[in-house]
Amino acid sequence: MDIDALMMSGALERAAKTTPEFGRDRALLIPLLHRLQDELGYLAPEVLQALAQRLSIPLAEVYGVASFYDQFHFSPRGRTVVKVCMGTACHVKGASEVLSLLQDRFQVAVGGTTPDLAMTLETVSCIGCCGLAPVISINSDVVGELSCEEVDPVIQRIINT
Amino acid sequence: MTYAMSVQELDSWRQYLADEVFPPERERIRVCTGTACLASGAGRLVEGIEAENKRKGSHVEVIKTGCQGLCQKGPLVQIDPKGYFYQRVKESDAAALVTNALSAGTPIRRLLYMDRDTSQPCERLSSIPFYRKQNRIVLRNNGRIDPTNIRHYIATGGYTAIQKALQSMTPDDVLREVEAAYLRGRGGAGFPAGTKWRHTKKAPGDVKFVIANGDEGDPGAFMDRAIMEGDPHSLIEGMLLCAYAIGASYGFIYVRHEYPRAVKNLRIAINQAEELGLLGENILGTGISLHLDIREGAGAFICGESTALVASIEGARGFPRPRPPRLSNPGGGVWGYPSNLNNIESYACLPPIIEKGGKWFSRIGVRTSPGTKVFALTGKVVNTGLVEVPMGITLREVIFDIGGGIQGGKRFKAVQTGGPSGGCIPEKHLDMPVDFDSLNKVGSMVGSGGMVVLDEDTCMVDVARYFLAFTQAESCGKCPPCRIGTYQMLQLLEKISQGRGERGDIKRLVELGRFVQEGSLCGLGQSAPNPVLSAIKYFREEYREHVYDRYCRAGSCKGTGFFVINVGECLRCGFCEDACGFDAIKVVKDAYFVDQAYCTKCGACYDACPVDAVRILKKRQFELTEEFKIPAESLEVIERRVHMTLRDVLESKPSVVHTVSQDTRISEAVKLMVGKNIGAVLVVDEDDQLVGIFTERDVVHLTAKGVAFGNRPISSAMSRDLITFKASVDVSAAMSVISDHKKRHLPVVEDDKIAGIITYRDLVSYLLPEVVYMAREIY
Numbered sequence: 043m044d045i046d047a048l049m050m051s052g053a054l055e056r057a058a059k060t061t062p063e064f065g066r067d068r069a070l071l072i073p074l075l076h077r078l079q080d081e082l083g084y085l086a087p088e089v090l091q092a093l094a095q096r097l098s099i100p101l102a103e104v105y106g107v108a109s110f111y112d113q114f115h116f117s118p119r120g121r122t123v124v125k126v127c128m129g130t131a132c133h134v135k136g137a138s139e140v141l142s143l144l145q146d147r148f149q150v151a152v153g154g155t156t157p158d159l160a161m162t163l164e165t166v167s168c169i170g171c172c173g174l175a176p177v178i179s180i181n182s183d184v185v186g187e188l189s190c191e192e193v194d195p196v197i198q199r200i201i202n203t
Numbered sequence: 204m205t206y207a208m209s210v211q212e213l214d215s216w217r218q219y220l221a222d223e224v225f226p227p228e229r230e231r232i233r234v235c236t237g238t239a240c241l242a243s244g245a246g247r248l249v250e251g252i253e254a255e256n257k258r259k260g261s262h263v264e265v266i267k268t269g270c271q272g273l274c275q276k277g278p279l280v281q282i283d284p285k286g287y288f289y290q291r292v293k294e295s296d297a298a299a300l301v302t303n304a305l306s307a308g309t310p311i312r313r314l315l316y317m318d319r320d321t322s323q324p325c326e327r328l329s330s331i332p333f334y335r336k337q338n339r340i341v342l343r344n345n346g347r348i349d350p351t352n353i354r355h356y357i358a359t360g361g362y363t364a365i366q367k368a369l370q371s372m373t374p375d376d377v378l379r380e381v382e383a384a385y386l387r388g389r390g391g392a393g394f395p396a397g398t399k400w401r402h403t404k405k406a407p408g409d410v411k412f413v414i415a416n417g418d419e420g421d422p423g424a425f426m427d428r429a430i431m432e433g434d435p436h437s438l439i440e441g442m443l444l445c446a447y448a449i450g451a452s453y454g455f456i457y458v459r460h461e462y463p464r465a466v467k468n469l470r471i472a473i474n475q476a477e478e479l480g481l482l483g484e485n486i487l488g489t490g491i492s493l494h495l496d497i498r499e500g501a502g503a504f505i506c507g508e509s510t511a512l513v514a515s516i517e518g519a520r521g522f523p524r525p526r527p528p529r530l531s532n533p534g535g536g537v538w539g540y541p542s543n544l545n546n547i548e549s550y551a552c553l554p555p556i557i558e559k560g561g562k563w564f565s566r567i568g569v570r571t572s573p574g575t576k577v578f579a580l581t582g583k584v585v586n587t588g589l590v591e592v593p594m595g596i597t598l599r600e601v602i603f604d605i606g607g608g609i610q611g612g613k614r615f616k617a618v619q620t621g622g623p624s625g626g627c628i629p630e631k632h633l634d635m636p637v638d639f640d641s642l643n644k645v646g647s648m649v650g651s652g653g654m655v656v657l658d659e660d661t662c663m664v665d666v667a668r669y670f671l672a673f674t675q676a677e678s679c680g681k682c683p684p685c686r687i688g689t690y691q692m693l694q695l696l697e698k699i700s701q702g703r704g705e706r707g708d709i710k711r712l713v714e715l716g717r718f719v720q721e722g723s724l725c726g727l728g729q730s731a732p733n734p735v736l737s738a739i740k741y742f743r744e745e746y747r748e749h750v751y752d753r754y755c756r757a758g759s760c761k762g763t764g765f766f767v768i769n770v771g772e773c774l775r776c777g778f779c780e781d782a783c784g785f786d787a788i789k790v791v792k793d794a795y796f797v798d799q800a801y802c803t804k805c806g807a808c809y810d811a812c813p814v815d816a817v818r819i820l821k822k823r824q825f826e827l828t829e830e831f832k833i834p835a836e837s838l839e840v841i842e843r844r845v846h847m848t849l850r851d852v853l854e855s856k857p858s859v860v861h862t863v864s865q866d867t868r869i870s871e872a873v874k875l876m877v878g879k880n881i882g883a884v885l886v887v888d889e890d891d892q893l894v895g896i897f898t899e900r901d902v903v904h905l906t907a908k909g910v911a912f913g914n915r916p917i918s919s920a921m922s923r924d925l926i927t928f929k930a931s932v933d934v935s936a937a938m939s940v941i942s943d944h945k946k947r948h949l950p951v952v953e954d955d956k957i958a959g960i961i962t963y964r965d966l967v968s969y970l971l972p973e974v975v976y977m978a979r980e981i982y
Contacts, residue, residue: 060496065538068518110520111501129422130655131581170425172581173239173274184242
C-alpha cells in the first residue's frame with residue numbers, strides 16, 4: 043500500500059487544509075487508519091509500521107491510538123460481517139437471544155471469525171435503527187424486526203452473502 | 204469551484220428554484236430512505252417505481268427523502284400533489300403508486316395508516332395522531348427534500364438565514380438573536396448556546412474553529428443521524444451562522460463511523476455548497492471563509508465528550524481531560540485554538556432562529572427551555588420513530604398520544620430518557636413536562652433525546668445492568684473512579700440479577716454510585732450511575748425482591764425465582780418435563796411438580812408450558828407454600844402491594860411479653876391478665892420454650908363449663924395447638940393463616956426464643972394507615 047499516494051487523495055487533501063501544519067501528521071493518523079482498513083480489510087503489523095514511519099509517530103503510539111478505537115481490527119475478518127445491535131431498544135426486545143442464536147448457528151464467538159473467513163460476528167452499541175428493533179446488519183445492509191422464530195431466512199442470507 | 208455566487212444572485216436563484224423544483228401541480232412520490240425504511244425495503248421500492256415509470260413512459264418524480272419519522276411503519280411514502288400518506292409500502296405496490304400519483308383518484312385504502320382509536324384510515328400525514336402533536340422545526344425538511352440535492356434545500360428556503368445574516372446583520376446581531384432565543388444545547392447538558400458562542404468569540408486569537416458533534420453514541424438515539432442523512436445542508440447553514448458570529452474560519456463535523464450514510468450525504472452536501480461558493484474562501488463574495496471537513500470516529504462512545512472529541516480530531520486516543528481550559532478558552536480547543544462545539548441538532552435549530560428571530564423561538568416551548576426537541580421514541584411503544592415536540596409537553600402526551608401507548612396492551616412501567624447518562628422515570632411522573640430542568644429534578648435528563656419505553660415485562664435491574672455494562676465497557680480508563688467504580692457496580696448488579704444478591708448490596712450500590720458521580724473526571728463517569736440510582740430510587744422494591752426473595756417480577760433474570768406447578772391448571776401434557784434439561788420435573792400420582800433440589804431456575808419449563816401453569820414464586824412465597832401448605836394461587840391474593848412483616852408490627856409497639864410457667868395457677872394468670880390489661884399469656888416450660896397459650900376465650904370456656912379455677916394449673920386449661928410465626932413472615936400471610944384458624948393472638952418466635960406476641964388489634968391499628976390509603980384510592 044502506497045501511503046504517500048493515499049495522502050495525496052482528495053479526502054485527505056481536504057483534511058490537510060483544515061489542519062494546522064504542526065499537527066498535520068498526527069491529525070491524519072485516524073483518517074489514514076480508516077482508509078487503510080477500508081482497502082486492506084484489517085490493519086496488519088507491517089501496515090502500522092509503514093504508517094508510523096511515514097508519519098514519524100512511534101509505532102507504539104500508532105498502535106495505542108488504533109487499539110483505543112473499537113472499529114480498528116488487527117486480524118483478518120470474514121467476507122461477511124454481521125453486527126448485532128445491542129442498543130437499548132434492541133436489548134429490551136431480545137437482541138441477546140438473537141446473538142446467542144447466531145453464535146450457536148455459526149459456532150463463532152462475539153468478535154470472532156469463522157475459520158474459513160466466511161463470516162465475522164460482532165456486536166455494535168447502536169445502529170440507530172431502534173424503530174425496527176431488534177436489528178442486525180449484514181455488511182452494510184440493515185435487517186430489522188428479527189425474532190428468534192424467524193431467524194432462518196436471515197441465516198440463509200448471511201450464508202449467501 | 205465552478206462559479207461563485209453573490210448574495211443577491213443566491214436570492215434570485217432561490218426564487219427561480221422555488222417555481223422550478225417544486226411546482227405544486229407536479230406528480231411526485233416522496234419515498235422515505237432513512238436507514239430504517241431502507242432496512243424495510245425502501246430501496247427496492249424506489250427501483251420498482253422507476254421501472255414502472257419507464258414502462259409506462261410516465262414522468263412521476265421520485266424523491267428519496269430523509270427519515271420521515273414513523274420508522275416502525277416503513278417504508279413510508281407521500282404522494283403529491285394530493286398529499287396522500289402511505290405506510291408499509293411494498294415493492295409490489297410500485298405500479299399502484301405510480302397510477303395513484305398520475306390519476307386524480309382516491310387514496311389506496313390498504314396502504315393508509317389506521318387510527319387505532321377511531322378505526323378510521325388517515326389520508327394525510329397531518330391527520331395521523333403520531334404527527335398531529337408534533338412541531339417540526341429541526342426536522343422541517345426531513346421527509347420533504349432530497350438530501351443529496353442542494354437545489355431542493357434552496358428551493359424550500361434554504362440558506363435564507365445566512366443570506367439574511369450576511370446582508371443585514373453583524374456577527375454581534377447574530378449572536379444576540381441566539382441569546383434572545385435562549386437556545387440550550389441539544390446534546391444533553393442544555394448549556395445555553397449563546398453563552399458558549401460569546402465565550403469563544405471573546406477568546407483572543409485569529410484562528411477559531413466550529414465543531415459539530417455528531418458522535419451520537421447513546422444507544423437508542425438517532426436524531427442526529429436523521430439530520431445528517433436527511434437534511435445535511437441545514438447543519439452546514441447552522442455552522443456557517445455560528446462561524447460568522449464568532450469569527451471562525453475552520454470547522455469540523457465529527458461523525459460516528461457507524462453512520463456511513465451520514466458521512467456520504469454530508470460529503471456530497473459540503474461539495475455542493477463549495478461549488479456554489481457557500482463554503483470555502485470568500486463565501487458569496489463577502490470575504491468570509493469557512494473550510495469544513497468531516498472527521499469520522501472509530502467506535503468510541505467517549506469521543507462524544509467534548510475534550511475527548513478534540514483529542515480524537517487531533518489524532519490521539521480519545522481521552523477526556525480536566526476542564527478548564529474549556530474548548531472556548533485559548534489552549535482548550537483543537538490544537539489549542541478556541542473552538543465552539545455544539546450538537547448537530549443545536550446547529551440545525553439555527554437557520555429558523557435567524558430567519559424568524561430569537562423572540563419567535565423563545566415563545567415555543569417553556570420559558571426556561573424554549574424551542575422543540577427531537578426524541579427517538581422506541582421500546583415497547585406502538586409507534587416508534589423520531590418525534591419533534593415543543594418542550595414542556597408531558598411524557599404522557601409523547602408516549603400515549605404520539606406513541607400510541609404500550610404494545611400488546613401491556614402495562615406501562617417506566618420510560619428511560621437520556622440513554623446511559625439518564626434515568627428511568629416511573630408512572631407517577633408521567634404528567635411532568637419534558638424540559639431540561641424538570642427531567643433533571645427527577646433524576647433523569649433530556650440527554651441526547653433517547654426515550655425508551657419499558658413495560659411490565661422489563662426488569663429494572665436488568666435495564667440498569669444493561670446501561671452500566673455499556674458505560675463500563677465504554678469507560679476510557681483514564682480515571683479510577685469511573686474505571687474501577689463502574690466495574691464494581693456492574694459486578695454487584697450482575698450478582699443481584701443472577702439471584703446471588705446479599706443483604707446490603709443495594710446500599711453498597713447506591714454509595715458506590717454517588718462516589719463515581721462525584722469522583723469521575725468527565726461527564727461519562729459523572730452520569731454513568733444515573734440509570735442505576737434512578738432505578739433504585741423508583742423501583743427499590745424490585746431490587747429488594749431480587750436480593751431478598753431471589754425473584755424477578757418481569758421473569759427476565761435467569762437464576763431467580765422458585766418454580767412451582769399449579770396443579771389445578773396443569774394439563775399434564777409433559778412439555779415441561781421434556782423441556783427441563785436437569786430432570787427437575789417429577790411426576791407423583793399423575794401430578795407434576797418441580798424438585799427444587801434439581802431446579803437450576805433456567806425458566807425452560809416456564810417457557811414450555813402451554814397454559815401458564817408454571818408459576819415463578821418469590822423465596823418468601825415459596826417458604827409459605829412449604830410451611831403452611833397455602834396453595835400457590837391464593838398467595839397472589841395474599842401478596843399485597845406493600846410488604847410488611849411481623850417484625851415491622853412488633854417494632855411498632857412496646858415489646859413486653861408476659862409468660863407464665865406451666866404450673867402457674869389459673870387464678871394467678873387471670874389476675875395477671877386483668878392487672879396488665881392483656882388478653883393472653885404465653886405458657887413456657889423450664890427451658891423457656893413455648894408450649895401453650897392461655898387466652899380470654901379459655902376463661903370464657905371454663906366459666907361456661909362451670910369449672911372452678913381453684914388451684915388448677917394453667918397447663919390443664921391452655922391451648923396447645925399453637926401456630927407460631929417467624930418475624931420475617933408477611934403481615935398479610937399471617938393474617939390469612941390466623942383468620943383461617945380463628946386465632947386472635949400470634950406468638951412470634953425467632954431462633955427458638957419468643958420474640959413477641961401480636962394481637963388482632965395490633966394488626967388493625969398497624970394497618971390503619973394502609974386501609975385509609977386504600978380507601979382513598981377507591982373513592
